[in-house]
Amino acid sequence: MRRSTTRAGTARLLAIVATLATIASTASAVPASAAAGTAVVGVASGRCLDVVGGSRESGTAVNIFDCHGQANQSWNLTSTGEIRVYDDTLCLDVVGADTTSPADVQVYTCNGGANQRWSLNANGTIVGAQSGLCLDVKGQSTANSALVGMWTCNGQDNQKWRTSGGSVDTQAPTVPGNARVGNLACDSVTFSWNASTDNVGVAFYDVYHDGQLMKSVSGTTLSTSLDVVAGVTWGLFVNARDAAGNVSQASTTVPITPPQCQADTQPPTAPSQLVGSASGTTVTLSWAASTDNIGVRAYDVFRGDTKVGTVTGTATVPPATSFIDSGLAANTRYQYSVAARDGQANTSGRSNTASVTTGAGCSNPVCGVTQVGTDTDIPWGLVTLPDSTVLYSRRDAQDIVHLNPATGAKTTVGTVPNVSGTDGEGGLMGLAISPSFASDHWLYVMHTSPNDNRIVRMKLENDRLDTGSEQILLSGILRNKFHDGGRLRFGPDGKLYASTGDAQNGDNAQNKSGLNGKVLRLNPDGGVPSDNPFGNYVWSYGHRNPQGLAFDSQGRLWEQEFGNSVMDETNLITKGGNYGWPACEGTTNGTGSCGTAGFIAPKRTYSTADGSCSGITVVRDVLYVACERGTRLYREPISGESLPEAQVYFNGTYGRLRTVEPAPDGGLWLTTSTTGDKDSTPNNSNEKLLHVALGG
Known part of the structure; x- marks a missing residue:
């Protein structure tokens, strides 16, 4: 049960529909003789996706047929993920909204239903947003008039499609320019930008506030009205997206604080x-x-x-x-x-x-909090060294600090090379130390570079980073202003696990050949473990922006993930598991696709107002979850494979909480992320590093 289509436009064609340069987000009247779409060709058969008999009646089946360029083989995509035909009047549709395998497809009057929304992975599969099933030529037939339906995705060529030209577009649009606002009112604002350019054409613009998608508009739209909340400060930005699913880097952020709709000078009554x-x-x-x-x-x-x-x-x-x-x-x-x-x-x-x-002694789960340090930058990753001191990364300052919690003494051990901010959440992020750190001194780092997110390692010798020893273990993880993931954790199997965000493109999460929207698993030297499920680095997929990773006493991996605007979630990760984003957010999306077979449900969800949780750790088989917007720490005892209860601590006491890690005395390290966490400006924060003593 996963993440929802509240993220409008997430069902969209990826690389194989690169020639859809003329797609628009709304239907337009185009004569049949001048249909602006493209043929979609079966890889196994070389024949085109075709409306049977050239019929324009709702309910007509779909088959494959020799490509002839007529209107019944000319398909367009809308910004809501529909695949339209016949001058955009009919949509590719799963009959009866069936989510079971097998199911039939047809063309039907476009109605906005989830059974008419699609995404296509980079491996060529076209996947129903509601069902998670693949568009499939029945019986693996390659013959003319073979019917097309839905079947469990199996990776075979009868489930793979390309454009008639077969070209692949991997070039993202340029960054939208001159982001600006006008007509700011208490409940609305006009947001505008300058056009991006693309080698094929910009199909859509995706508008966000603070990493949450607000709306998608067509590639010809350069201004749109947005609903806002009076008195609440947001940061607005926009990404450009082409028809192949390539997403630009984000525009500059425009902060807004709408005025109140009515003046109010009357205070509440006293509690x-x-x-x-x-x-x-x-x-x-x-x-x-x-x-x-x-x-x-x-x-x-x-x-x-x-x-x-x-x-x-x-x-x-x-x-x-x-x-x-x-x-x-x-x-x-x-x-x-x-x-x-x-x-x-x-x-x-x-x-x-x-x-x-208070009583004579601590009989409670949380027994005491001690401030062990402060920082003017955002402490992001944190690890405990063998001598019980800690290292932590400063996200925007791009350096690593050695802290002695007993004395408060701090030493900067060095700056990590080639780190770049994103004017959002990227920068210097996760840390991990080798399981054999005492002898090999390897420090593992995940960070944003000017071109990607990457995982590197380097030696820590005599309290200094040996940058000359740096090894790039994994590069090419897509970056963006938000949704960069960033946590690292060594498992009891000796492998390195990493969480990666979807880089503000939900379709990345379902592409098992890509590195984004995933939990990745690496050998310590950066190699691919031989027992990974897909023969690459991917361990699990279908994630939006996962950050927290932690192992329990049974060696099971728990993961914490940011939702869009409805739910955050805690997941128990299984090898090869699909956690569903972007088809479902949390456990609800209003269309039923959270119940899709193959999507793994979260073990606990949180409203985004009470969550936006980044870090997790497990101590004595209790999961601790550090939340930013929720400004709290959840304590959740693990019972079997479930998290039946969640106790709330420090609700607003220390502000936004980002990272929680086990301390060597059986307690917790806890860091704040109160200010400056949505930009890349160094040393504009006022943060705390805390030790939490735990009791019974």
């Missing part, structure tokens, strides 16, 4: 009936909700006069009225109060004060 109770060194608070003329959006929790947490809601969902304060001192009396805020930062008075005394 009331605040009470608290202690269990060991953890305090649980609850209170009665405040009221407001428009709506309460958050509660700020104070311990004495220090704000120690924030409970947030949305415009439609009020914030919760409880909070857990963890890691406190034993036998200590604390005083708490709570204040409410609305969407325009009007703040209520404080609630009544609740006094709570």
Whole structure:
């Protein structure tokens, strides 16, 4: 059960339809004699995808037939992933929206249904977005009039297609220029840009805010109206995409903060009936909700006069009225109060004060938090060395720091060569040390270069990076402003695992020949392990932007993944598994494709408002999940193959949390990512590195 078609336009033809330069995102009246599409040819047969008998009736079957250039063999793609024929009046359609194998196909009046949306992998397979099945010539026939249907994807040539010219387009469009906004209102904005160029032609522009796809428009559209949220700051950007699925690098980011739709100067009422109770060194608070003329959006929790947490809601969902304060001192009396805020930062008075005394010792899962370091850049990857000190990467400053948590002493061990930011989430990311680091001193690094994402290794000798020893183990992982993945983790099998994003092109995730939208598995020297499922680096696929990787005591790999706008997810990774993006997001997309056979369901999902989680680790078979937008740490005991409960800690206490790693004493290292995490500007952050002591 995977990720959804909320990411509009993700079902699109890839390399084999490179000549679809005339595709538009909406139907246009073109005479049949001048049909602007292209023939789609079966690799096994050399015959064309053909509407039987040249019929224009809905419900007509589709077969293969000698290529003759008539309108019933001329196919176009829309920005929503439809494959249209006959002047764009009929769509390639799975009969009855059948998701089982085998199923029949036909042409039918275009209706926007998921059974009329398609994607095509770089290996030539055309895949139904709803079913995950492949367009297939029945019985592996190569004869004229052999019918076409849907069948479980098997990689055979009767499931592979090319254009009549057989050309392959691998050149991405240029970056859209001069991104700009106008007509900014409380609920809308006009976003515009200059045209990209392409060797064949720009088919679509994909518009994002902060890595989330908002809409796709045709390649002739250079301005569009967007729905926005009053008072919420977004960063808008756009990518160009050609008909072959090649995606440009992103435009510059344009920040916007829409004005409020109506002035509001009335604060909420003060929270009331605040009470608290202690269990060991953890305090649980609850209170009665405040009221407001428009709506309460958050509660700020104070311990004495220090704000120690924030409970947030949305415009439609009020914030919760409880909070857990963890890691406190034993036998200590604390005083708490709570204040409410609305969407325009009007703040209520404080609630009544609740006094709570902690217990004699820690009997709780979280027993204490100690700040061990600070940084002006974003700590991204973090590893513990054999002497219990740590190394961490600074994403935008592009260097690596050696930290002694016991003393707070820091030393910069060197700058990683050839690192490039993306004006988004790329840069210097994941770290891992060799399982035999004590003797071989290999440090593994994943980073963005000017042209790609890559995995390298180099020696750490005498507390300095030996950049002359650098070896590039894997390059050619596509990069973009967002969706770069970046986590590294050695498994108990001695192999190196890496998470890669889809580079803002969902179809990359389903291309098993590509490196993006995957969990990859490498030998320590960069070779392909002989037991990988597809004969390449791919271990699992169908991922959007995975970052967290962690192994449990049974050697099973867990993965944390960013959703688009609906759900984030935690997955249990299996060899060769398909986790479904872009056909499904989390467990729902409104079209039923999350139940598609072969798609592996997540073990836990989170709303993006409560999630946007980057790092995970496992300690004593409990999964810990560090979340950015959710500003919290989840604690999730592993039970069999499930995560039946999720406890929330540090909700707003430390802001956005990015990386969590096991500490040598059985606790956790935890880092923040509060500011500057959506640009590539070095040293514009104010971050913390924390040690979390764990109890029973």
